[in-house]
Amino acid sequence: MDLEAKALTKKYGNFYALRGLDLKVKGAKCVGYLGPNGAGKTTTLKLFTHLLNPTGGEALINGYSVQKEMKKALMEVGTLIETPDFYPYLTPEELLTMLCRIRGATKCDVKHALEEVGMYEWRNKRVGKFSKGMKQRIALAAALVANPEILILDEPTTGMDPRGMAEIREVIRDLKKSQRLIFMSSHLLSEVTEVCDEVAMLDHGTLLLHEPIDVVLERFRGNVVEVTALNKIDGEAIKGIKGVVSVEQISDTRVRIGFDDGAQTQHAILSALMQQGVDVVEYRSVGMALEKAYLEMIGGDTK
Amino acid sequence: MNDFEQMLIYSRYQFRNYVRAKRLWILLLITGLVIALIVSVNAYFGNPASETAKKTASTFASFAPTLVVLTALFFGGDAIASEYQNKTGYFLLPNPIRRYVILWGKYLASLAAGGLVVLIYYLSGTVYTYYYHSTVPVEYWYSLAYALVFLVSLLSLTYMFSTFFKNGAVALVIVAILYFFVFNIIDGVIQLTGIEPWFSITYAANIITLVFQGSHMGDYPHKTVLHPGNGITVTIYNPYLWEGLAIMLGYLIISAIISTIVFEKKEMK
Amino acid sequence: MYLEAVNLTKRYGKFYALNDLNVKVEGSKCVGYLGPNGAGKTTTLKLFTSLLRPTRGEAIINGHSVQKDKVQALKDVAAVVETPELYPTFTPEEILQMSCALRSVNKCDIKHALEEVGMYEWRNKRVGKFSKGMKQRIALAAALVGNPEILILDEPTSGMDPRGMAEIREVIRNMKKSQRLIFMSSHLLSEVAEVCDEVIMIDRGKFVLHSSMDDVIKRFGGNSVYVTVLEMPDMAKIESIPGVKSVEKVSENRLNIVYEPGEDAQYRILKELIYAGVKVTEYNAAKQMLENAYLKLIGGDRND
Numbered sequence: 001m002d003l004e005a006k007a008l009t010k011k012y013g014n015f016y017a018l019r020g021l022d023l024k025v026k027g028a029k030c031v032g033y034l035g036p037n038g039a040g041k042t043t044t045l046k047l048f049t050h051l052l053n054p055t056g057g058e059a060l061i062n063g064y065s066v067q068k069e070m071k072k073a074l075m076e077v078g079t080l081i082e083t084p085d086f087y088p089y090l091t092p093e094e095l096l097t098m099l100c101r102i103r104g105a106t107k108c109d110v111k112h113a114l115e116e117v118g119m120y121e122w123r124n125k126r127v128g129k130f131s132k133g134m135k136q137r138i139a140l141a142a143a144l145v146a147n148p149e150i151l152i153l154d155e156p157t158t159g160m161d162p163r164g165m166a167e168i169r170e171v172i173r174d175l176k177k178s179q180r181l182i183f184m185s186s187h188l189l190s191e192v193t194e195v196c197d198e199v200a201m202l203d204h205g206t207l208l209l210h211e212p213i214d215v216v217l218e219r220f221r222g223n224v225v226e227v228t229a230l231n232k233i234d235g236e237a238i239k240g241i242k243g244v245v246s247v248e249q250i251s252d253t254r255v256r257i258g259f260d261d262g263a264q265t266q267h268a269i270l271s272a273l274m275q276q277g278v279d280v281v282e283y284r285s286v287g288m289a290l291e292k293a294y295l296e297m298i299g300g301d302t303k
Numbered sequence: 304m305n306d307f308e309q310m311l312i313y314s315r316y317q318f319r320n321y322v323r324a325k326r327l328w329i330l331l332l333i334t335g336l337v338i339a340l341i342v343s344v345n346a347y348f349g350n351p352a353s354e355t356a357k358k359t360a361s362t363f364a365s366f367a368p369t370l371v372v373l374t375a376l377f378f379g380g381d382a383i384a385s386e387y388q389n390k391t392g393y394f395l396l397p398n399p400i401r402r403y404v405i406l407w408g409k410y411l412a413s414l415a416a417g418g419l420v421v422l423i424y425y426l427s428g429t430v431y432t433y434y435y436h437s438t439v440p441v442e443y444w445y446s447l448a449y450a451l452v453f454l455v456s457l458l459s460l461t462y463m464f465s466t467f468f469k470n471g472a473v474a475l476v477i478v479a480i481l482y483f484f485v486f487n488i489i490d491g492v493i494q495l496t497g498i499e500p501w502f503s504i505t506y507a508a509n510i511i512t513l514v515f516q517g518s519h520m521g522d523y524p525h526k527t528v529l530h531p532g533n534g535i536t537v538t539i540y541n542p543y544l545w546e547g548l549a550i551m552l553g554y555l556i557i558s559a560i561i562s563t564i565v566f567e568k569k570e571m572k
Numbered sequence: 573m574y575l576e577a578v579n580l581t582k583r584y585g586k587f588y589a590l591n592d593l594n595v596k597v598e599g600s601k602c603v604g605y606l607g608p609n610g611a612g613k614t615t616t617l618k619l620f621t622s623l624l625r626p627t628r629g630e631a632i633i634n635g636h637s638v639q640k641d642k643v644q645a646l647k648d649v650a651a652v653v654e655t656p657e658l659y660p661t662f663t664p665e666e667i668l669q670m671s672c673a674l675r676s677v678n679k680c681d682i683k684h685a686l687e688e689v690g691m692y693e694w695r696n697k698r699v700g701k702f703s704k705g706m707k708q709r710i711a712l713a714a715a716l717v718g719n720p721e722i723l724i725l726d727e728p729t730s731g732m733d734p735r736g737m738a739e740i741r742e743v744i745r746n747m748k749k750s751q752r753l754i755f756m757s758s759h760l761l762s763e764v765a766e767v768c769d770e771v772i773m774i775d776r777g778k779f780v781l782h783s784s785m786d787d788v789i790k791r792f793g794g795n796s797v798y799v800t801v802l803e804m805p806d807m808a809k810i811e812s813i814p815g816v817k818s819v820e821k822v823s824e825n826r827l828n829i830v831y832e833p834g835e836d837a838q839y840r841i842l843k844e845l846i847y848a849g850v851k852v853t854e855y856n857a858a859k860q861m862l863e864n865a866y867l868k869l870i871g872g873d874r875n876d
Contacts, residue, residue: 034734035733036703036733036734036735037703037704037733131609133609160759161607161608161609161759162606162608162759162761162863162866162867163608163866163867165759166863166867187732187733187734187737188760188762189734190760190762194798197823212823212824213823214823214824214825214826217800218825225854228786229839230836230839251769251784251786253786254786263802263853264802266853266854267802267851267852267853270846270852270853270855271846274842274843274846279836279839279843280839280842280855281838281839281842281855281857282838282855282856282857283842283852283854283855283856284854284855284856285854286766291734291738294734294735295734295735295738298734298735
């Protein structure tokens with residue numbers, strides 16, 4: 001169960017959409033693929049799913065070259081790229097059944113796939129009139145229906161409201177538990193922090209980083225925390241705690257604390273707060289570490 | 304799962320999509336209107352009962368080439384282009400299914416839907432002719448067969464054009480202009496040169512109606528030279544029946560090869 | 573400095589896009605406006621900016637009815653609905669000058685507006701090559717140039733990449749500091765949790781909740797929290813804490829603890845963890861809480 005890019009390159013005229021990408025992801029996990037618009041994320045996913053042909057290099061899935069042995073390579077892959085449209089006069093059930101039969105998949109479960117994305121009750125309606133969010137759900141169901149080992153998802157929660165996003169995150173967590181490899185691009189770093197185990201970052205068609213998310217979070221740890229308590233927080237008392245550099249009172253029950261760098265200090269301050277009788281319910285870094293990592297590694301949108 | 308099985312499965316679902324689509328019903332409506340027009344105009348201004356069965360059948364079949372062109376447009380004009388434009392391609396293409404399977408699966412569905420329309424049309428003609436003459440001339444069945452061959456060939460050509468474009472509407476308009484204007488103009492201009500337009504598919508399609516001419520099948524002049532004056536020479540060619548078939552077959556094969564290659568190479572950018 | 577909706581209603585035929593909304597937001601703060609697609613968020617924003625006329629009720633800004641006294645009401649308001657396309661050959665400075673001239677405001681401070689969105693150094697570059705985040709910042713600057721007290725923003729980070737989102741968030745924080753009221757709709761709860769002080773939720777055109785972020789965190793304590801630790805503790809030890817239902821190892825140093833919802837549970841568990849010597853560095857639930865609140869109160873996309 002693996003995806004591997006070997007010197008994968010895609011060139012349009014003189015422009016490198018992807019330049020010599022070497023990347024291997026393996027095992028039951030979620031890998032977040034990050035980068036600005038135009039960095040080459042979607043290009044990579046399309047090369048892995050035979051929607052584009054590489055200018056150089058190879059995309060391998062489970063050891064099979066997508067370019068040379070497409071059918072074998074894609075046998076265990078489910079894909080969601082952009083929000084696809086569907087033949088408008090068919091129903092979700094028909095579309096997924098067709099997909100199953102075409103794939104010759106034995107482990108197909110149309111009902112289950114539709115339930116997972118919350119569209120079972122719509123199974124007999126024609127998709128022509130569905131909203132974008134509903135089509136996105138059907139597209140995800142189409143990726144899931146053949147029960148593939150590997151899922152390639154391109155911004156799966158795009159255009160969804162908070163409930164949709166939460167549901168899809170839940171689906172991804174379930175998939176991880178049932179031993180699937182998920183390779184997904186996203187702009188939502190909080191989402192990636194929550195569901196993914198590894199991150200790969202890309203900019204200007206070049207891979208910048210591929211590491212376990214813990215390593216990244218640790219390396220880009222911030223040094224400001226926000227504290228929320230049940231009772232009133234006395235900002236002055238906090239200033240005495242060792243390691244505390246600054247205190248900003250946001251409301252009676254909420255403060256921001258700047259401290260000397262280090263995870264030890266961050267923990268020690270929390271301990272000290274609790275000892276002072278602050279009933280802490282929430283203690284979190286301000287700004288996501290993943291965002292810090294992103295902003296340090298990567299520039300803005302590429303034109 | 305082999306390619307051919309995949310093709311048939313895809314084709315069946317695509318056909319279902321076509322059967323439910325508005326387009327098929329619009330085309331059937333047009334067909335119905337034309338039939339009503341032919342029947343009523345002939346009943347009112349002509350006297351079908353007094354002419355030969357062959358003449359009656361021939362009158363009816365004369366609209367067939369246009370109907371085939373319309374059918375090809377409706378079911379082929381944007382068939383492939385729309386996969387890109389409407390992003391339906393994103394649903395199907397990233398699956399373990401070869402491109403040519405999708406192309407020809409869809410083609411088969413178009414052919415089935417289009418064939419249905421042509422058959423309905425010819426069936427109405429059968430009833431119409433039989434009503435007046437209690438018989439249907441054998442030429443009529445040949446005409447039907449030629450019309451179906453024309454559909455097979457023209458649809459393949461339309462699919463080829465459709466693979467060239469990324470915008471369904473553009474593909475549709477260009478193919479429509481080609482079929483209704485460009486080919487006709489070429490056929491007209493070529494009459495002045497004295498060259499036989501063996502490269503034109505609309506020239507070949509003339510056999511659908513030529514089959515009714517003369518006392519037996521194929522009894523019509525292959526070449527007629529006219530001198531309307533002012534030193535102008537007009538040469539009118541009629542394709543032999545076998546020649547018409549050969550031209551259509553040529554179109555089928557060549558456009559099938561080209562569209563398969565183009566679609567295989569085409570990227571979803 | 574306030575926005576107030578009084579029985580605000582917008583009906584299309586028999587369909588209520590907004591049904592009797594009564595809400596008031598006041599002071600220099602950021603108010604997040606949440607709800608599913610089709611809930612009536614954009615309708616509300618359009619009613620406040622007189623892009624739509626209400627079927628009933630009133631939108632009031634600083635005491636003036638938007639419907640009856642549009643000029644007075646909108647005097648100190650600026651809105652950015654979607655990222656507008658800017659003339660690509662213009663520079664930010666030119667765009668702001670134009671914006672000033674069009675509004676004929678006298679207190680125009682282009683420099684200040686550009687500084688507030690962090691685009692001053694780009695003032696003489698053509699916007700054609702700017703990224704979406706930069707264009708959105710220019711649009712915000714154009715909104716700020718008349719120095720409005722109140723800003724109405726419709727999904728300001730929609731469609732942006734992470735840098736664009738971070739930039740806009742930073743700009744919003746800055747605007748709060750300079751005494752402005754920001755009323756923004758968003759689908760990104762983590763963003764709202766981070767920059768906003770209050771939230772309002774609506775669903776199917778109807779008001780659901782208006783609460784400070786602090787209260788949301790307390791009231792919707794939910795039932796799960798993400799804990800980051802220095803070293804992985806004994807899972808059994810955590811499971812034995814009263815109230816803890818399950819513990820899941822998310823990664824090498826992160827845990828997800830699911831617990832029985834109840835008064836103080838979240839606080840109690842953290843306390844127990846610390847007493848048990850677990851080296852907690854983060855105890856993170858703010859986003860979960862907002863999400864909990866949202867999921868409890870509100871349905872999915874509106875499809876009718």
